[in-house]
Amino acid sequence: MAFLTGAFRVAAASSSARAALFSRGAPLAMQARSYSDETESFEEFNERFVKFFDGVEDQFEAQRGLNNAFAQDLVPSPEVIESALRAARRVNDFSLAVRIFEGLKYKVETDTQFKAYLEALSSVREELGVPLKEELYSS
Structure with missing residues (x-):
C-alpha cells in the first residue's frame, strides 16, 4: 500500500x-x-497560566488556554480566572467570558466553592460586565 x-x-x-x-x-x-516526570506546583501552574492569559492576542489562543487550564486535575485559582476573563474581553469574545464561569461551575466540587469563586471575582465581573449564563436567561 x-x-x-x-x-x-x-x-x-x-x-x-x-x-x-x-x-x-x-x-x-x-x-x-x-513527558518528563516533573510535576509543577499549584503556584507554578497559576503563574504559568496568568502569564499565558496576559499575553493572549486572539480568540483561538484564549480558548486553547482555557481548555488546557480546565483539563488539569485541579481548579484554577481566582487569579487565573481573572486573567482569563480579561483576555476574553480583550479579544472581544463575550461568549467565552460567560462560558468561563460555566466551565468553573462544572469544575468545582460543590456549590459553596462556586459561590466562593463568584464572590472573589465579583468586582472583575462587574468591571468587565460579564454576567452568568443563568442571569442572561432569567428574564
Missing part, C-alpha cells in the same frame, strides 16, 4: 512493521511523545 502516508500507513502495516516503525530508530515525528 505505497499510496498511504503517515498514520494511515501505520494502520495498514502488520503488527511487526508497526513495532519497528515506533521503535527508537523511527523518525522523531513518528515517535510517541514522552
Whole structure:
C-alpha cells in the first residue's frame, strides 16, 4: 500500500512493521511523545497560566488556554480566572467570558466553592460586565 502516508500507513502495516516503525530508530515525528516526570506546583501552574492569559492576542489562543487550564486535575485559582476573563474581553469574545464561569461551575466540587469563586471575582465581573449564563436567561 505505497499510496498511504503517515498514520494511515501505520494502520495498514502488520503488527511487526508497526513495532519497528515506533521503535527508537523511527523518525522523531513518528515517535510517541514522552513527558518528563516533573510535576509543577499549584503556584507554578497559576503563574504559568496568568502569564499565558496576559499575553493572549486572539480568540483561538484564549480558548486553547482555557481548555488546557480546565483539563488539569485541579481548579484554577481566582487569579487565573481573572486573567482569563480579561483576555476574553480583550479579544472581544463575550461568549467565552460567560462560558468561563460555566466551565468553573462544572469544575468545582460543590456549590459553596462556586459561590466562593463568584464572590472573589465579583468586582472583575462587574468591571468587565460579564454576567452568568443563568442571569442572561432569567428574564
